[in-house]
Amino acid sequence: MSKNQDTLTVTDNRTGQTYELPIQDGAIRSMDLRQIKVSDDDFGLLAYDPAFKNTANARSEITYIDGDAGILRYRGYPIEQLAEQSTFLEVAYLLIHGELPTADELDSWVYEITHHTFIHENLKQFMDGFHHDAHPMGMLVSTVGALSTFYPEAKGLDDPDSRYMQIVRLIAKFPTLAAFAYRHSIGMRYAYPDNDLSFAGNFLNMMWKTTELKYEPDPVLEKAMDRLLIIHADHEQNCSTTTMRTIGSSDADPYSAAAGASAALYGPKHGGANEAVLRMLEEIGSPDNVADAVKRVKDGEYRLMGFGHRVYKNYDPRAKVIRELAHEVFEVTGKNPLIDIAVELERIALEDEYFVERKLYPNVDFYSGIIYQAMGFPTSMFPVLFAMGRIPGWLAHWQENLLDEEQAIARPRQLFVGYGERDYVDVANR
Ligand code: CMC
Numbered sequence: 001m002s003k004n005q006d007t008l009t010v011t012d013n014r015t016g017q018t019y020e021l022p023i024q025d026g027a028i029r030s031m032d033l034r035q036i037k038v039s040d041d042d043f044g045l046l047a048y049d050p051a052f053k054n055t056a057n058a059r060s061e062i063t064y065i066d067g068d069a070g071i072l073r074y075r076g077y078p079i080e081q082l083a084e085q086s087t088f089l090e091v092a093y094l095l096i097h098g099e100l101p102t103a104d105e106l107d108s109w110v111y112e113i114t115h116h117t118f119i120h121e122n123l124k125q126f127m128d129g130f131h132h133d134a135h136p137m138g139m140l141v142s143t144v145g146a147l148s149t150f151y152p153e154a155k156g157l158d159d160p161d162s163r164y165m166q167i168v169r170l171i172a173k174f175p176t177l178a179a180f181a182y183r184h185s186i187g188m189r190y191a192y193p194d195n196d197l198s199f200a201g202n203f204l205n206m207m208w209k210t211t212e213l214k215y216e217p218d219p220v221l222e223k224a225m226d227r228l229l230i231i232h233a234d235h236e237q238n239c240s241t242t243t244m245r246t247i248g249s250s251d252a253d254p255y256s257a258a259a260g261a262s263a264a265l266y267g268p269k270h271g272g273a274n275e276a277v278l279r280m281l282e283e284i285g286s287p288d289n290v291a292d293a294v295k296r297v298k299d300g301e302y303r304l305m306g307f308g309h310r311v312y313k314n315y316d317p318r319a320k321v322i323r324e325l326a327h328e329v330f331e332v333t334g335k336n337p338l339i340d341i342a343v344e345l346e347r348i349a350l351e352d353e354y355f356v357e358r359k360l361y362p363n364v365d366f367y368s369g370i371i372y373q374a375m376g377f378p379t380s381m382f383p384v385l386f387a388m389g390r391i392p393g394w395l396a397h398w399q400e401n402l403l404d405e406e407q408a409i410a411r412p413r414q415l416f417v418g419y420g421e422r423d424y425v426d427v428a429n430r
Pocket of ligand 1 (some may be wrong): 158235238268269271272273297302303304305306308309310311336358363364365
């Protein structure tokens with residue numbers, strides 16, 4: 001009997017019955033398992049996959065990663081080319097629209113973003129209410145969510161013009177919220193956006209402007225900032241993007257969804273890792289202590305932050321770009337001595353059987369913190385910078401999810417392994 005090649009034949013040994021499941025794009029559909037039952041009243045077979053380690057949650061055209069080969073492409077374009085030749089706003093356009101813009105399209109996109117960087121003055125007062133030592137990422141999560149209350153029309157998800165407007169606003173206002181959060185945390189007057197500057201240059205202006213009438217960013221640091229944003233702009237179905245899609249799937253507005261995605265990014269296993277890397281390097285203190293640190297990691301005392309990735313089982317291509325960028329930045333800022341510890345750590349780890357066996361390589365966070373620190377950013381701002389870069393990616397996925405007719409409200413199943421029914425016991429008798 002000839003069989004369709006693109007199928008999977010499954011025999012249920014409980015019943016002896018055989019099923020043929022279609023394979024499309026290298027996957028079977030979990031819903032096709034539901035027909036596999038032991039009796040008519042059986043719910044049907046489920047796929048159990050904690051942390052979605054082998055579950056595709058979307059058909060996406062945005063970002064391609066080959067983790068074994070260390071390849072990352074946005075809409076087909078290699079990350080190395082985009083980091084070298086493009087700009088963050090052009091990359092944001094590419095992620096959202098699917099194609100690189102023409103010169104006119106790029107001009108009007110840049111104009112729109114540049115002219116939506118201001119935030120409502122009331123939001124500034126909201127920011128003022130935070131405690132003086134509030135973590136800027138906590139402030140960002142809250143104020144991004146608060147944007148939702150200023151733009152109630154954002155709930156009109158079926159209106160493409162409204163969706164577009166919220167996308168522009170979110171990309172434009174993220175740096176303003178980020179810089180204001182920093183200024184609040186150091187008790188400094190907010191610096192307002194300057195429309196004459198580039199996206200990255202304006203962000204540096206809002207971060208660092210003091211008494212000068214016009215802030216002039218250093219061109220090398222401005223370019224480096226822009227490149228750092230590019231390499232963070234998307235990374236397919238990571239924890240925060242999945243959160244963005246999941247919140248968006250309930251038809252919540254994109255500000256609320258972006259607040260949730262930012263919260264997911266805050267954790268030390270995700271966007272908080274670069275902060276953790278710096279703390280770890282400072283604790284190691286000197287290249288001479290690296291061998292001992294590696295031994296302690298192997299003894300299970302702690303994880304080597306900035307190493308390992310769920311998807312990359314090879315050198316993270318973003319880490320390569322950042323490692324090269326570090327030297328350009330140090331030409332301007334002077335060398336950050338932590339780079340010597342990092343390089344030694346990478347050298348020893350990459351030769352060590354523990355790391356080789358587990359395919360643990362430096363990830364994007366390993367070198368980014370060292371550059372950020374050299375540029376003057378405190379460690380608490382690192383996840384904020386990551387979020388600022390990631391917002392176009394989140395928005396591209398949010399929109400793709402909304403427009404995908406196969407998608408519905410995200411609602412996984414569970415395997416219930418708790419008690420069966422039992423009777424309530426009065427507190428006196430427990
Ligand atoms: N240091 C030491 N051992 C590690 C590390 C590490 N950084 N990462 C993984 N391992 C070991 C882990 O102990 C396990 O060993 P064993 O098989 O003996 O139990 C094995 O490698 C597999 O680890 P896992 O936890 O099953 O892998 P995962 O895919 O679930 O975790 C990860 C991925 C990124 C959470 C993890 O590698 C990690 O915690 N790394 C440090 C934090 C970090 O740098 N995060 C930034 C990720 S990149 C930025 C982003 O996308 O957000």
